[in-house]
Amino acid sequence: MAKPNSTKVLGGSSVVLQTRPVRRRAAPVFVAILCCAALLSARPNPLLVTAADLGATWAGPPASWPSCPTSVEKEVVRLVNLERSNVGLDPVGIDMRLIGAARRHSDDMAANDFVSHTGSDGSSPWDRIADAGYPLLAGGETIGAGYPNEASVVQGWMDSPPHQEILLGSDFQHIGVGYAFEGDSTYGHYWTADFGSSSDEGDPPPTSCDTPPGPFRVYLPLIQR
DSSP states (O other), rough: OOOEEEEEEEEEEEEEEETTOOOOOOEEEEEEEEEEEEGGEEEEEEEGGTTTTHHHHOOOOOOOOOOOHHHHHHHHOOOOOHHHHHTOOOOEEEHHHHHHHHHHHHHHHHHHHHHSSOOOOOHHHHHHHHHHHHHHEEEEEEEEEEEOHHHHHHHHHHTHHHHHHHHOOOOOEEEEEEEOOOOTSSSEEEEEEEEEEEOOOOOOOOGGGGGGOOOOOOOOOOOOO
């Protein structure tokens, strides 16, 4: 006999999680967290916090990760910047370090079937951002699960005041998005968007990421008669 459904509280709302063997997808959920330099001021200089200081165990990005933003990641950024332009805000630029932090967390949530700002290794968003080498001044993280595409997750965030506050944060300069899918999980789709302002100029994608592929050529065999 299947176990009864369990209830988990996420972001102030109760979400019913179906226990296996029921394979019906759970309703989409999302959670937001906001941070600023003042909250990090317990350290002498929050700009110099290192992965070693935080006791981090992350080994770094896996070789399987693409070196450029994916089309899914770029579409989320485009939709976020569209919302920002609608209220007169400057766009946020892609930062590859924030992409690393966001990919790490989305992959973790998908692989370990959970939805939380705390990683399975105990890391906080700020730990992951520091591990990625981003010199954080102010930051925010939004996560979502169960949303099947870019438009639905951005709309879900915009429909929630705490998430909208982060997407429309006037102090933020940069963004990094991570998306992961795991078919054998509660929600299937897992999303993370990390926002920040930094003490440097940012780490944009390599210029090679914007280079379109060359023209396709068909080479016919040379037949000598």
